[in-house]
Amino acid sequence: MSALFAHSLAQSNHVVEMNTLNFASKDELSWLQELAAFEGNYDQLTPTQCFENRVKAHQLLSTHTPIAPKYARVLFEFSFVAFDWYLQINITPFLTKRTSYDHCRLAYAQWKHGNWHNALQALEKMMWDSPDNNEYYHLYQYLLKLSVNFPQAQYCSGSANIALNLVPLAEHHGDEFLSQYWHPDIANLCCLPHFEGNEHWCHWLAYQQAIPNQTTYAIEHQEWGFIGCVCLLVHQGMGFLYYWISKNFQGQGFAVQAANIALDHARERDGLSHCFAKVFEENEGSKKVLKKLSFQRLPVNACEPYQNEELYYWGEQISPEQQCEKLHYLFDAMNTVTRVATPILNFR
Numbered sequence: 001m002s003a004l005f006a007h008s009l010a011q012s013n014h015v016v017e018m019n020t021l022n023f024a025s026k027d028e029l030s031w032l033q034e035l036a037a038f039e040g041n042y043d044q045l046t047p048t049q050c051f052e053n054r055v056k057a058h059q060l061l062s063t064h065t066p067i068a069p070k071y072a073r074v075l076f077e078f079s080f081v082a083f084d085w086y087l088q089i090n091i092t093p094f095l096t097k098r099t100s101y102d103h104c105r106l107a108y109a110q111w112k113h114g115n116w117h118n119a120l121q122a123l124e125k126m127m128w129d130s131p132d133n134n135e136y137y138h139l140y141q142y143l144l145k146l147s148v149n150f151p152q153a154q155y156c157s158g159s160a161n162i163a164l165n166l167v168p169l170a171e172h173h174g175d176e177f178l179s180q181y182w183h184p185d186i187a188n189l190c191c192l193p194h195f196e197g198n199e200h201w202c203h204w205l206a207y208q209q210a211i212p213n214q215t216t217y218a219i220e221h222q223e224w225g226f227i228g229c230v231c232l233l234v235h236q237g238m239g240f241l242y243y244w245i246s247k248n249f250q251g252q253g254f255a256v257q258a259a260n261i262a263l264d265h266a267r268e269r270d271g272l273s274h275c276f277a278k279v280f281e282e283n284e285g286s287k288k289v290l291k292k293l294s295f296q297r298l299p300v301n302a303c304e305p306y307q308n309e310e311l312y313y314w315g316e317q318i319s320p321e322q323q324c325e326k327l328h329y330l331f332d333a334m335n336t337v338t339r340v341a342t343p344i345l346n347f348r
Contacts, residue, residue, distance in 0.1 A: 042081040085109040166217035176226035180246035239275035274315035
C-alpha cells in the first residue's frame with residue numbers, strides 16, 4: 001500500500017456500535033472472541049496464526065452463517081492487516097455502519113481483487129456525493145495512477161479449473177509480497193535477498209524491472225490473493241525461469257500452474273522455444289515442480305562456487321551439448337556470474 005493511502009486511512013478513527021452474535025456454533029464464537037482479543041494488534045499475529053485465521057474466516061463465509069456486526073467488524077479489520085481482499089469484500093455486507101474509512105478500504109480491496117472498474121466507479125460516486133471528502137479524492141487519484149502506469153494485463157490459463165492469474169509485479173504488491181515471503185527458505189533456495197523492509201524491496205523491484213526482456217509476475221489466487229511470484233526472462237527464443245510460492249500454499253500445484261501460464265504466454269508473445277532453470281540439489285520440492293513441467297536435468301551442474309546447483313532444460317529436443325551451449329549463451333546475455341561446468345560429464 002502506498003504511504004499516501006496509508007496516511008489517508010490513518011486519519012479516520014470511528015467507533016462502531018457492536019451487537020451480539022447469533023451463531024449456533026460455540027466453536028465459531030470462541031474463535032472470533034480470541035481473534036477480537038488482538039484488536040488493534042493484528043500485526044502481532046505470526047504468519048502461521050494469520051493464515052489459520054484466514055482459513056477459518058473463509059470457511060465461515062462458505063457456510064453463509066449470519067455474522068453479527070460486532071464480529072463482522074473484527075473480521076473486516078483483520079482482513080485489511082492480512083491483505084485478504086476476498087474476505088474484506090465479502091464481510092462488508094455484514095457491517096451495519098460504514099464510515100468513509102470503510103468505503104475507502106472496500107474500494108481498495110476491490111481494486112486489489114481485480115475489480116478495477118468497480119473500484120474507480122464507486123469512488124467517483126462517493127466523490128460526487130461527498131465532494132469535500134479528500135480521502136475519496138486521494139485514493140481515486142492513487143488508483144487511477146496505478147491503473148495507467150501498470151497495465152491491467154492479466155494472464156490466465158483459460159481453464160475454469162485453475163484459479164490463478166499472473167500480473168506484472170509492481171510497487172503496490174510490496175506489503176503482500178513481504179507478508180508471504182516470511183519463511184527464510186524462500187530467499188535461501190531462490191537466491192533472493194533477505195529484505196530489510198519496504199524500501200529495500202522497492203529498490204530490488206526497480207532493479208528487476210530494469211532487466212531487459214524479463215518479467216516478474218505476482219501470482220494471484222482468485223480467493224487467497226497474492227501467493228508468490230514467477231519470473232521469466234526471454235532472450236532470442238530462450239528463457240530462464242524461477243518461481244516461489246508462499247510456505248502456506250506449497251504442495252498444492254500452484255507453482256506448476258503459474259509456470260505453465262507464464263511459459264504458454266511467452267510462447268505466444270515472445271516465440272519461446274527453449275527454457276532453462278536451476279535448483280539447489282537439496283531442493284526436492286522444486287525438482288518435483290520442474291519434472292511436472294517436463295523440464296529435464298542437464299548432465300552437468302553449474303561451475304564452482306555454484307556446483308550444488310542443478311541445471312534443467314525444457315523445449316525442443318536437442319543434444320545435451322546443444323543445450324549446454326545455449327545455456328552458456330543465455331548466461332552471457334543475462335550478465336550473470338553463473339556458468340555451466342565443462343566438460344560435460346557422464347550423467348546417469
